[in-house]
Amino acid sequence: MKIARPLRKLIESFEALPGIGPKTASRLAFYLLHVPQSYLDVFASNLENLKKQTKTCTICFNVAEEDPCPICLDRDRDKSVICVVEEPLDILALEKTGHYQGVYHVLHGAISPLDNIGPEELFIKPLFNRLKNGGVKELILATNPNMAGEATAMYIANLIRKSKGRELKIKSLKLTRIGLGLPTGADLEYADEVTLTRAIEGRRELD
Amino acid sequence: MKIARPLRKLIESFEALPGIGPKTASRLAFYLLHVPQSYLDVFASNLENLKKQTKTCTICFNVAEEDPCPICLDRDRDKSVICVVEEPLDILALEKTGHYQGVYHVLHGAISPLDNIGPEELFIKPLFNRLKNGGVKELILATNPNMAGEATAMYIANLIRKSKGRELKIKSLKLTRIGLGLPTGADLEYADEVTLTRAIEGRRELD
Numbered sequence: 001m002k003i004a005r006p007l008r009k010l011i012e013s014f015e016a017l018p019g020i021g022p023k024t025a026s027r028l029a030f031y032l033l034h035v036p037q038s039y040l041d042v043f044a045s046n047l048e049n050l051k052k053q054t055k056t057c058t059i060c061f062n063v064a065e066e067d068p069c070p071i072c073l074d075r076d077r078d079k080s081v082i083c084v085v086e087e088p089l090d091i092l093a094l095e096k097t098g099h100y101q102g103v104y105h106v107l108h109g110a111i112s113p114l115d116n117i118g119p120e121e122l123f124i125k126p127l128f129n130r131l132k133n134g135g136v137k138e139l140i141l142a143t144n145p146n147m148a149g150e151a152t153a154m155y156i157a158n159l160i161r162k163s164k165g166r167e168l169k170i171k172s173l174k175l176t177r178i179g180l181g182l183p184t185g186a187d188l189e190y191a192d193e194v195t196l197t198r199a200i201e202g203r204r205e206l207d
Numbered sequence: 208m209k210i211a212r213p214l215r216k217l218i219e220s221f222e223a224l225p226g227i228g229p230k231t232a233s234r235l236a237f238y239l240l241h242v243p244q245s246y247l248d249v250f251a252s253n254l255e256n257l258k259k260q261t262k263t264c265t266i267c268f269n270v271a272e273e274d275p276c277p278i279c280l281d282r283d284r285d286k287s288v289i290c291v292v293e294e295p296l297d298i299l300a301l302e303k304t305g306h307y308q309g310v311y312h313v314l315h316g317a318i319s320p321l322d323n324i325g326p327e328e329l330f331i332k333p334l335f336n337r338l339k340n341g342g343v344k345e346l347i348l349a350t351n352p353n354m355a356g357e358a359t360a361m362y363i364a365n366l367i368r369k370s371k372g373r374e375l376k377i378k379s380l381k382l383t384r385i386g387l388g389l390p391t392g393a394d395l396e397y398a399d400e401v402t403l404t405r406a407i408e409g410r411r412e413l414d
Contacts, residue, residue: 003299004272006253006260013250017235028224029257030296033270037258043220044251046213050236051244053213063240065211089237092210 007033059130061106061123063088071103078102080137083178084127084156086110086144094142102140105130110148111155117148119155131160131168142178145198153177214240266337268313268330270295278310285309287344290385291334291363293317293351301349309347312337317355318362324355326362338367338375349385352405360384 003011007029014025032040056062057069064070071077071091081102085091091104107122130136141156143149157175160168181199182191191199210218214236221232239247263269264276271277278284278298288309292298298311314329337343348363350356364382367375388406389398398406 002277004261004270006256006272007270010253010257013246013253016246018238019231019234024226026296026299027226030270030294031225032254032257033261033295039220039223040254040257044254046217046220047239047247047251047254049213050217050239050247054211054240063211063214063237065213070209087237088240089233092233 060104061108061126062091062104080135081140082130082136083140083142085142086149090142107152110143110152112148124156131170134170136173138174138176140176140178145180267311268315268333269298269311287342288347289337289343290347290349292349293356314359317350317359319355331363338377341377343380345381345383347383347385352387
């Protein structure tokens with residue numbers, strides 16, 4: 001049997017999403033046959049408006065309704081600390097902790113030669129311009145602790161070290177990497193070697 | 208941080224889908240920020256048109272572009288065998304086998320008192336009318352082998368037994384239940400008791 005075309009087209013749309021396979025896609029499409037048309041219309045308009053109604057903040061490249069974004073505009077945030085993340089979703093995760101009072105910089109990806117993503121594809125240059133403008137005391141590299149994220153953090157760190165004193169006229173820029181080690185609730189016994197190595201390297205003196 | 212409204216609205220739309228939690232929903236929404244607007248527009252129109260461009264077949268209640276559906280119209284299909292399923296998705300699964308040549312009847316659900324779904328909410332009456340019209344030799348009850356599906360199969364079987372010879376003037380209607388037992392590739396040792404009981408009950412003589 002051929003699936004009715006409208007159903008097949010919707011299944012294809014769902015399948016294109018990351019982490020959604022053919023089975024889940026058809027389950028979702030068939031499920032939507034049972035919902036009211038009004039829900040489908042709202043869903044459709046939310047999709048259409050996603051990019052039309054959002055802007056990229058020209059300071060930190062976060063996704064927001066306004067430019068600059070609320071975080072960059074917030075007078076209570078410490079503009080001298082910039083946390084560099086890969087994606088806007090990472091900001092969300094960090095904001096949920098409620099413990100970070102600095103600002104952000106979104107790279108929109110990580111260096112990954114296999115996917116043809118080099119440093120030029122990321123917002124590294126604008127980050128540099130922010131540093132050049134001065135006033136930044138600390139840069140926290142919070143890219144993901146995987147191969148692409150580590151490479152990106154390393155690349156940015158090297159670039160800054162090289163340009164210090166030359167293009168970059170900042171003397172006391174503190175460069176830090178987000179803490180790597182055992183996640184809360186983890187079992188030492190089940191942790192992998194890399195995580196444990198990082199945890200030992202990243203040990204802290206108790207006050 | 209508050210998520211930008213267009214993003215939050217799309218996350219909510221995704222969250223309403225079955226099996227998609229808050230984390231997956233925001234991952235999908237943030238992913239869609241990177242796709243071209245044209246993909247979003249196509250996705251949106253596919254959602255809007257899903258129910259507008261599909262019809263329910265008035266014979267078997269399958270979802271199709273035309274009424275009657277291609278299966279009911281197909282002259283090569285054996286109209287004397289009706290396979291009763293819960294959802295249109297079940298037809299898809301059975302059609303993929305390529306081994307069923309009869310027609311279908313979609314109940315659009317299963318009897319589930321806890322969800323307020325009684326026999327009246329399902330397309331059982333139209334099934335009865337199909338049987339009354341005559342010409343049906345076998346009815347395969349292929350509802351799911353769970354509580355709701357079993358109850359539905361039992362309900363339909365009882366109803367037919369009771370009405371035989373009265374409203375239902377068919378003498379030789381064969382009533383069957385889809386085969387229950389061990390799925391292909393399963394391990395006897397890991398099978399649960401109910402499945403094994405069904406497998407023993409449903410044993411077949413080797414030719």
